[in-house]
Amino acid sequence: xxxxxxxxxxxLLTIMACTKEEQVSEVEKEKPNRIVLIFNKPVKNGFARxxxxxxxxxxxxxxxxxxxIVDDHHISRRLTFExxxxxxxxxxxSKRDQVEMKLMYKGIDDxxxxxxxxxxxxxxxxxxxPIARIMNREAASEVVNFSLFIRxxxxxxxxxxITFLQNPLLKIRExxxxxxxxxxxxxxxxxxxxxxxxxxxxxxxDLLDQWKEQGIIDAHQYQFRLENIARTLQTSDVALNRPDIxxxxxxxxxIKKAIEAFEARYPEIEMERNDSLLYNSAYLRYLAxxxxxxxxxxxxxxxxxxxxxxxxxxxxxQRYDSIRITDFMSPLEKKITQYNTMNAMLSQPKFFSIxxxxxxxxxxxNDFQDSMMxxxxxxxxxxxxxxxxxxxxxxxxxxxASLEEIIASHSGKVIxxxxxxxxxxxxxxxxxxxxxxxxxxxxxxxxxxxLSSDRKASxxxxxxxxxxxxxxxxYRLANASTSKGLEDMKxxxxxxxxxxxxxxxxxxxxxxxxxxxxxxxxxxxxxx
Numbered sequence: 001x002x003x004x005x006x007x008x009x010x011x012l013l014t015i016m017a018c019t020k021e022e023q024v025s026e027v028e029k030e031k032p033n034r035i036v037l038i039f040n041k042p043v044k045n046g047f048a049r050x051x052x053x054x055x056x057x058x059x060x061x062x063x064x065x066x067x068x069i070v071d072d073h074h075i076s077r078r079l080t081f082e083x084x085x086x087x088x089x090x091x092x093x094s095k096r097d098q099v100e101m102k103l104m105y106k107g108i109d110d111x112x113x114x115x116x117x118x119x120x121x122x123x124x125x126x127x128x129x130p131i132a133r134i135m136n137r138e139a140a141s142e143v144v145n146f147s148l149f150i151r152x153x154x155x156x157x158x159x160x161x162i163t164f165l166q167n168p169l170l171k172i173r174e175x176x177x178x179x180x181x182x183x184x185x186x187x188x189x190x191x192x193x194x195x196x197x198x199x200x201x202x203x204x205x206d207l208l209d210q211w212k213e214q215g216i217i218d219a220h221q222y223q224f225r226l227e228n229i230a231r232t233l234q235t236s237d238v239a240l241n242r243p244d245i246x247x248x249x250x251x252x253x254x255i256k257k258a259i260e261a262f263e264a265r266y267p268e269i270e271m272e273r274n275d276s277l278l279y280n281s282a283y284l285r286y287l288a289x290x291x292x293x294x295x296x297x298x299x300x301x302x303x304x305x306x307x308x309x310x311x312x313x314x315x316x317x318q319r320y321d322s323i324r325i326t327d328f329m330s331p332l333e334k335k336i337t338q339y340n341t342m343n344a345m346l347s348q349p350k351f352f353s354i355x356x357x358x359x360x361x362x363x364x365x366n367d368f369q370d371s372m373m374x375x376x377x378x379x380x381x382x383x384x385x386x387x388x389x390x391x392x393x394x395x396x397x398x399x400x401a402s403l404e405e406i407i408a409s410h411s412g413k414v415i416x417x418x419x420x421x422x423x424x425x426x427x428x429x430x431x432x433x434x435x436x437x438x439x440x441x442x443x444x445x446x447x448x449x450x451l452s453s454d455r456k457a458s459x460x461x462x463x464x465x466x467x468x469x470x471x472x473x474x475y476r477l478a479n480a481s482t483s484k485g486l487e488d489m490k491x492x493x494x495x496x497x498x499x500x501x502x503x504x505x506x507x508x509x510x511x512x513x514x515x516x517x518x519x520x521x522x523x524x525x526x527x528x
Contacts, residue, residue, distance in 0.1 A: 032118040035092040035099055037067065039123045042081045042088060043130070046104045066104040070279050072096060073372040074336050098220050102281055103130055108167050109159055111147040112281070114224045143217045146225060154203045161196035162232050164189070165251070166239070187249065190240070194254035197233075201258055204229060205265060224280075226269055231282040233259050234271070238289045244296065275332050284336075291337055294328060295319065302351050304492050311493070316345040317352065320360055324367065335368045339377075346381045346481070350492045354387050354482055382455055384482045391485045393451065393475035396461060400478055403485070406449065407504045413445040414527045415500040416511070418472075419491055421453045422463030427495040431467055433514035438471050441521075444528055445502070448472030453480055453494065501527045 046061035065078040072094050081088040092099060097117050102110045106128070113132060115121060120135045132144050142149045151160060159167075168186075208225055211217040217225075237259055240252035248256075263271060270277075273290075277283040299322065300315045320341045323329070329337060342364050345352050361383065365374045377383065391403040407415060418434065420427035438448055450472050454460040460476050463469070480486060489509070499508040507527060512519040 031095070033093060033095050035094065035101075035115045035117065036120045037090040037092065037101070037123065038121065039081050039085070039088045039090070041084055041086065041125060042123065043125050043128050044083045045106060045128055045130070047107050060104065060108060068102040068104070068110070068281070069099065070281065070284070073370075073376075074278060074332075075339070075373060075376050076284075096279070098224070100224070100279065100281060105130075105148075106159070109151075109163055110281075111145075112228065113144065113147070114221055116220075140211075140216050143211065143221055146221070150204055150207070154200060154207070156196050156200060161193045161200050162236065165193040165197065165236055165255075166232075187251070190249065190251035191254070194236075194240075194251040194258075197236075198254055198258050198261075201229060201233070201262070205262075223269075226266055227277065227280060228282040230259075230262055230266075230269055230271060231277070231280065231286040233262060235282070235286040235289050238286065238293050242293055242296070273330070273333070275330055278332060278336060287333065288337075288340070291323075291329070295322060298322065304350060311350075313348055313351050314344070316341050316348075317356060317360060320345070320363070335370060335373070338364055338367065339370075339373050342377055343380075346377060346383070349481065349487075354484060354487055357481070358383075358385060358387070380455070381481050382479075384479065386482060387484050388479055388482050389484050390479075391477065391483050392479040394457070394478040395475055396457075396464075398457075403451075406473070406475070407500055410447045411504055412502050413447050414502060414524060415447045415449055415504075416524075417449045417451060417498040417500070418514075419451050419453065419494050419496040419498075421494060422459040423454075424494050428463070428467060430495055430514050431469060433517065435471055437514045437517060437520070441524070444524070446524065446528075450474045452476045455480070499523065499527065 046066045065080040067079040101113045105111045122133045123130045236255045303312045452460045497511040499511045501507045
């Protein structure tokens with residue numbers, strides 16, 4: 001009898017397990033695993049505009065890639081819409097129940113949203129203000145648009161006090177009218193902003209608690225908004241109360257008070273590091289700052305100088321090796337951090353050689369065995385695991401030839417080479433001068449060769465159309481990440497100009513710009 005009971009119990013467990021698996025399977029089938037964002041006549045908010053001139057004054061992007069998410073593989077992505085289109089649609093594919101989405105606002109601010117799997121969201125605009133409406137379910141507008149709501153109704157100025165505190169660009173804009181020194185002015189603004197943080201944040205808490213009591217906000221949104229506030233405060237705390245500062249600033253003490261008030265009011269909110277929050281952008285920013293402060297002063301800076309310009313960056317090779325042996329982070333934190341380190345390294349080829357970039361990409365691949373992250377890096381930077389001697393060029397039709405072949409095909413003529421990119425504002429400013437130069441010297445044996453360093457063809461072609469770059473020969477550098485020939489040219493900054501003589505010899509590797517027209521014409525005269 002005991003044997004039969006055992007068999008019956010085993011059979012019952014099997015049936016229950018199968019039923020549960022079937023139920024889970026049915027739930028997965030019902031989930032669309034996507035969120036659809038529909039933008040009605042979207043407005044670019046990646047640049048704030050000067051109200052007097054209408055020109056961009058500060059910001060992060062003018063490319064339309066203003067939607068930001070963290071995907072299911074912990075990869076941060078920026079998605080693009082078409083400014084002014086009647087309707088444009090972005091689809092976010094995700095298996096998560098809740099997905100955070102950020103929309104750039106007023107140049108350096110962000111509006112943060114939390115959507116459910118399967119949501120369809122319509123964004124309409126009141127001036128520059130994006131208003132989100134969830135179309136497939138009932139949701140209070142003020143909750144959906146919480147970030148915009150608190151800016152319009154609770155903030156003491158155009159930006160939240162915590163936003164002002166964390167954005168040097170806003171402070172620099174105010175510095176124009178001050179007679180104080182840079183450090184004094186920043187300390188004054190930090191103190192004023194931190195006092196406003198102490199005043200503003202309880203207003204958010206009161207509002208959220210009121211909505212919770214009235215049933216206006218659900219548990220996910222409520223928890224998400226509180227966690228965002230907590231982690232944003234912690235980010236300021238990390239920056240203002242660094243371990244290497246002996247005397248804490250007034251602003252640092254004020255932020256400490258704001259955090260203590262939060263912890264006293266919401267003891268249930270986890271304030272320690274937590275892998276479950278690694279999809280939350282506010283938490284990711286806090287973590288990045290905490291890691292940066294951990295290695296502050298321990299990672300060397302690399303400097304590069306160019307014609308009238310200079311630049312510095314962290315030695316990301318040293319940073320990768322240091323993080324590799326640390327026990328300061330969880331395995332998932334370490335993987336995300338090292339991915340960001342690789343991203344920074346690969347995006348700055350003028351600081352890191354091809355050999356080192358490939359070496360550390362292989363190291364990342366072996367360290368973490370994460371095929372999605374490796375694939376993303378390879379695709380984003382068009383990585384080929386080989387080093388090529390030649391400089392390979394691609395025309396607008398996808399046809400390829402080497403720079404050497406192009407130079408040889410124009411033997412007998414002087415060639416003026418313009419290294420540029422769609423995202424390079426100084427490069428674009430030179431283009432009208434370049435077109436005028438070609439018009440003025442159209443009877444001379446000069447070939448104008450434009451070489452774009454855009455990693456992808458689409459932004460390059462869009463820039464050519466937008467700026468009407470229909471004169472000269474246009475190519476894109478097709479193997480910029482693996483060309484030893486290009487690396488040997490040591491092009492640290494763009495725009496950069498070179499001249500080849502009639503015999504195809506490089507005779508000026510740092511030629512005058514088109515706007516330096518008199519100097520440039522004198523230089524041409526030497527070879528014509």
